[in-house]
Structure formats: C-alpha cells, structure tokens
Amino acid sequence: MTNGRKHMMKRLTTMTAACALLAGAAAAEEVRVYNWSDYIDEELLEKFEQETGIDLIYDVFDSNEVLETKMLAGGSGYDVVVPTGTFLQRQIVAGAFQKLDPSKLPNLENMWDVVSQRTEQYDPDNAYSINYMWGTTGLGVNVGKVQEVLGEDAPIDSWDLVFKPENMEKLAACGVHFLDAPAEMIPAALKFIGEDPNSHDDDVIAKIEPVYAAVRPYIQKFHSSEYINALANGDICVAVGWSGDILQARDRADEAENGVEIVYNAPKEGAQMWFDQMAIPVDAPNPDGAHKFLNFIMDAQNMAAASNYVYYANGNKASQEYLIEDVIGDPAIYPSEEALNNLFTTTPYDARTQRTVTRLWTKIKSGI
Amino acid sequence: MRRLVLISVPYLWLLALFLIPFLIVLKISLSDTALAIPPYLPTLDLSEGWVGIKAFFAELDFENFRFLTEDDLYWKAYLSSLQIAAISTLLTLLVGYPIAYGMAMAPDQWRPTLMMLVILPFWTSFLIRVYSWMGILSSEGVLNQFLSWIGLIDQPLTILNTNTAVYIGIVYTYLPFMILPIYATLEKLDGSLLEAAEDLGCSRLSAFWLVTIPLSKQGIIAGCFLVFIPVIGEFVIPSLLGGSGTLMIGKVLWEEFFNNRDWPVASAVAVLLLLILIIPIILFQRNEQKQREREG
Numbered sequence: 001m002t003n004g005r006k007h008m009m010k011r012l013t014t015m016t017a018a019c020a021l022l023a024g025a026a027a028a029e030e031v032r033v034y035n036w037s038d039y040i041d042e043e044l045l046e047k048f049e050q051e052t053g054i055d056l057i058y059d060v061f062d063s064n065e066v067l068e069t070k071m072l073a074g075g076s077g078y079d080v081v082v083p084t085g086t087f088l089q090r091q092i093v094a095g096a097f098q099k100l101d102p103s104k105l106p107n108l109e110n111m112w113d114v115v116s117q118r119t120e121q122y123d124p125d126n127a128y129s130i131n132y133m134w135g136t137t138g139l140g141v142n143v144g145k146v147q148e149v150l151g152e153d154a155p156i157d158s159w160d161l162v163f164k165p166e167n168m169e170k171l172a173a174c175g176v177h178f179l180d181a182p183a184e185m186i187p188a189a190l191k192f193i194g195e196d197p198n199s200h201d202d203d204v205i206a207k208i209e210p211v212y213a214a215v216r217p218y219i220q221k222f223h224s225s226e227y228i229n230a231l232a233n234g235d236i237c238v239a240v241g242w243s244g245d246i247l248q249a250r251d252r253a254d255e256a257e258n259g260v261e262i263v264y265n266a267p268k269e270g271a272q273m274w275f276d277q278m279a280i281p282v283d284a285p286n287p288d289g290a291h292k293f294l295n296f297i298m299d300a301q302n303m304a305a306a307s308n309y310v311y312y313a314n315g316n317k318a319s320q321e322y323l324i325e326d327v328i329g330d331p332a333i334y335p336s337e338e339a340l341n342n343l344f345t346t347t348p349y350d351a352r353t354q355r356t357v358t359r360l361w362t363k364i365k366s367g368i
Numbered sequence: 369m370r371r372l373v374l375i376s377v378p379y380l381w382l383l384a385l386f387l388i389p390f391l392i393v394l395k396i397s398l399s400d401t402a403l404a405i406p407p408y409l410p411t412l413d414l415s416e417g418w419v420g421i422k423a424f425f426a427e428l429d430f431e432n433f434r435f436l437t438e439d440d441l442y443w444k445a446y447l448s449s450l451q452i453a454a455i456s457t458l459l460t461l462l463v464g465y466p467i468a469y470g471m472a473m474a475p476d477q478w479r480p481t482l483m484m485l486v487i488l489p490f491w492t493s494f495l496i497r498v499y500s501w502m503g504i505l506s507s508e509g510v511l512n513q514f515l516s517w518i519g520l521i522d523q524p525l526t527i528l529n530t531n532t533a534v535y536i537g538i539v540y541t542y543l544p545f546m547i548l549p550i551y552a553t554l555e556k557l558d559g560s561l562l563e564a565a566e567d568l569g570c571s572r573l574s575a576f577w578l579v580t581i582p583l584s585k586q587g588i589i590a591g592c593f594l595v596f597i598p599v600i601g602e603f604v605i606p607s608l609l610g611g612s613g614t615l616m617i618g619k620v621l622w623e624e625f626f627n628n629r630d631w632p633v634a635s636a637v638a639v640l641l642l643l644i645l646i647i648p649i650i651l652f653q654r655n656e657q658k659q660r661e662r663e664g
Binding site for chain 2: 074090096358366
C-alpha cells in the first residue's frame, strides 16, 4: 500500500511536470516498470528520472501468477518486469521476453558470479535477464506472542512451527498467514515431510494434501503482501513469507515502537532460495529506455541503495562495498557459505503437473 | 426511418458491450490452455482461409465445462455465493428499510440533506472504504481497541478475514442501493391511506404492516435485486475482508484467471455464472415491467 500511494503521488508530480514541459519539448520519453510491491527505494526512481530525463512510471504487483497472466495476455505496455526464476523460465519458453543487448549494459561487469551461476538454470547464459534481488522463503515470527502461546522453546526456526497441527492449533488465536504462492508453499511442505522439494511426481506432490488439511483450519489467510503490515502491527503472530518482506516488517515495528519484535528464520530443515530477475517483454514500447533502466539498477551504488532499503540480498558483487552492516552482516540476508548449502532451488513444472499443482493449491485454500 | 435509428442505438450498445465480449469469452471457454501468448489454443488464423476456419472450429470442445462438473469446488462456490448474497441482501434490507422510512418521514426541508448523506460515501473510492474497514476490524484495529477500552472484551475478537467481515463490508457498500429505491416508493406514499387505516381502528403498527409495507413492495423488490445480483459475483470485498474460509465464485473466477492462469476454465466459470445470473435479472425485468404497466 505505501508503495502504491507514493507511486500515485509520484505520477501526479510527473504529470504536472510533464504538463509544464509540454509547451517546450516533444512528448517525453517514458519507461514503464512493473515490480514487486515494497521492493525499491523510491528515491532511486527520482534519481533515474533526473539522470536520464526519462519519465519513469512504476507499478507494483504481489504475485508471480498475476505477472504471468499479464505477460501471456501480451501488450502489457511495460518495458521492465521482474518475474522470479522459475516463472521467468516458463515465460521465456512462451516467447514473452526479448534478448538483452549487452552492448547497452556496461554495468554487467558488476554482477556476482555466485548468483549468475545459479540463475543460469532458469535463463541459460543469462541472455534474457539480470538478477535484481534474491532471498529465501521462511518464517516471520512475533517472538513475544509466539512464546506466550507455545512456551520459551517454541520451534521458531523449524517448519514444525507451521506444519504441526498441535502448534498451529494454539497459534490460530494470534493469527497465522501463509503466502498465496503454490510454487513455494508446496516445496516447503515437501521439505517438512522429508521429500524432495523439487519433486515433479504427482504421487509425491499429493502427499502434502494431508499436511495442509491438518493445519488449514488454523490458517487465517493466504496472501502474499498483507502480512508485512499485519506482522508489524501485531495483528498476526506468524507468517510464512519472503525474507526481506519480514525484515521490513521488523523495521516498521521498530520504527513504530509498538513493542512488537519480529524475527526472520530460514527453517533449519532447508528453505527455498529464489531469484527475482529483471527482463524486457518482447513487445516493450521502449526497449532502449528499458536497457537504460537495467544499466542504472546495475550501478554498484544504486543497487546497494536498493538493498539497504528493502533488506534483500542482490546479485551485484560491486555493490557489496556500499552495503550497510545491517544488510551485508546479517546472515538472514547474506547467509554464510554453510547456510547456503542448506538452501534449495526448484525448477518449473511442465504444463500437466502445473495444472495438478494449481488444482491442489486451490483445493487447499478453499478447504474442500 | 428516424425510429429505426433510435431503436438501433440500444441494440448496437448491447451488441458491442455485451454480445461480442460474451462470444469471445465463450470461444475461450471452448479452447485448451497453452504456454503461449495468448495462453490458449486454438487461435483463429484467417490467412489460411476456409481451411483455417474449419480447423479452428474442429479444435473447440466442451471439455472445460465437463471439468467444472467433476470438481465440486465450483458448485460449492456457486452455492456459497448464492447463500452469502441472500443473507447479505436480507441484512441490507433490515438495515436499509428503517433508514429509508426515516428519510421519507422526515420534514420536507431535511430530505435533500439526508439524501445527500446517503450518497456522500460514493465520493470516496470504494477500494479505500473497504481498506478502511480492514483498519477498523483487524485484531489490533479501532473496534477491538474500543471494545477492550470499555472493558467488554479482554481478548481481541477475530473479525477480519472471516465471513462476518464480508457481511459487514457488503452491507456497508450496498446499503445506498437498498435505501434509494425504497425511499423513492415511500416518498410517494399517500399519507391519507394511513389516516384512513387508523380511523378504521388499525393500530399504528398494523397499519405499517398492512399498508406501508405492501405499498413499498416495489421498492423492496428493486432494492433486493440491486443488491443480490452484483453481490453474487462480488470479488473485491471477499478477497480483502474475507479469509481462507470465504468461498465465493467471483474469487474462484479470479483465481482461475490469475493464479491458475487457466483462461479456458476461467471463461467456462464466467459463462456459467452469467447463465445463473440471467434468472434473477429476468425476474427483475419482469417486476419492473409490471410496475410500469400498473403506473401507465
């Protein structure tokens, strides 16, 4: 919401500025960016406009599925979009993106090979995308409330917290939200029962149904962005969510000084590692401007400013010297070598399995 | 000739804004999903001429409609939507009728102001008003803080993300649609009829029941349809205020489209929803027509 509102204000100011300029200049150049909500330092957007003289129109979404619907409908009108690795791979196959022109992206040399090697499994040779941020999917916990309900030794660093009915039964009173993202919640449940989280086998995937059936009555909501505010305000006590979002909730609670203490943990059994990639749609109205935006984002200081604001790790090696200690020094954001080995990645489902998975998820959510 | 032009305007309107979109949706509901742009097959290729058109029609089938009957999610969602729409229409009527009655009984010079107050909420975006209900109903929200401040509760009530919140949101949002038609009929009500009833020994309560209610029947029916029909397909209120237990067809439709990215099945759900909605819409039309005939 905050982003949406700011963005509206921004549009208004851009509009007024545009009107003022209308007399002198021809129609100003525009770049339209579609990114995740709460995912950038707004000052960077202004900086881009000042440096390049291009009008930036910045819209937000909170689900890969919504983005994919727009990409596959075609004619989205966006110049830069930010799908997660697995979704990017599907959309490349569908022909939704255009290849990047490296000659327009001198800042590519700033990228970090540790991340680039991993993103190659979704986008071979990184031909279509650059990494924006990466992170993990884990547990956001309101420590005070959870310990009040489950006792001092509550398993706040384990999937047991949200997949064991005896825990969830007690947590239901203070509120639990799950991500509405089957591509992450199904692997998490598979990890909990000790199966391969990247399994594409129908019979294995079906095993998660009883896991969810047992805890679903205690889940207040499946939603992929409301939990940031709900955690920060103390409206809920546990959220399965994305690392940086939960750390933002932690900071908002700190700023509000409302006595809410939020902690993020990547579960010890293993957590999913994901990569959000910036790409240019095949029908982008201004691919030139899109390249300028990508190059601007890959600037070491700009990328560092973005990470320092949203508390997500990035795939930019050169930016690391500008990162604040709170970010680069936090193992929840930049995990140690050892912790990295405990993270897993997934690959996209084929069309048939995808349908099984989405049906299964709809069933789980609606409780039928 | 002039008459023909005049008549053709609403029909062209219907053709452009209803029939053509409906045919497009119907066509998608007969297609198959695909990982492509657009995400379904087949697409019409006119460059191949007649052969292309024939091949196109050969690939359409009713597979998706069969799928809807196999999965009980859809029937349950339709039924649950009907139930939520019926209950919230009743609640809106119970809240709206006294308000409309009060407005109609108020002194003449007050009525424009009262009318204005009913319409005033429309000046703010509907979305913002629903969001503010989230702030009121959440467990750390205004309502819970007030209730615990006056000492009525010691644990916050869970209202947000439940069906109760959905009912509150719907009644709040659709209230003007119930008030205005009822007010319109009550305002025209001839006061001498009530006097006559009292002269003949009717108590005020039974006069209200035997005279006022029957005479405002048209307004009640119009108000109920104006609430019931859009609530069945309502999507915004259940997705913002409802929780994991709220099952409504509008939400299912949205999920088919955006989460499952299954346009053909989403279109099939939409076609069925339309067919189900046509029944109350026709009933509504009949009612309007009867009223016009009576007045004419």
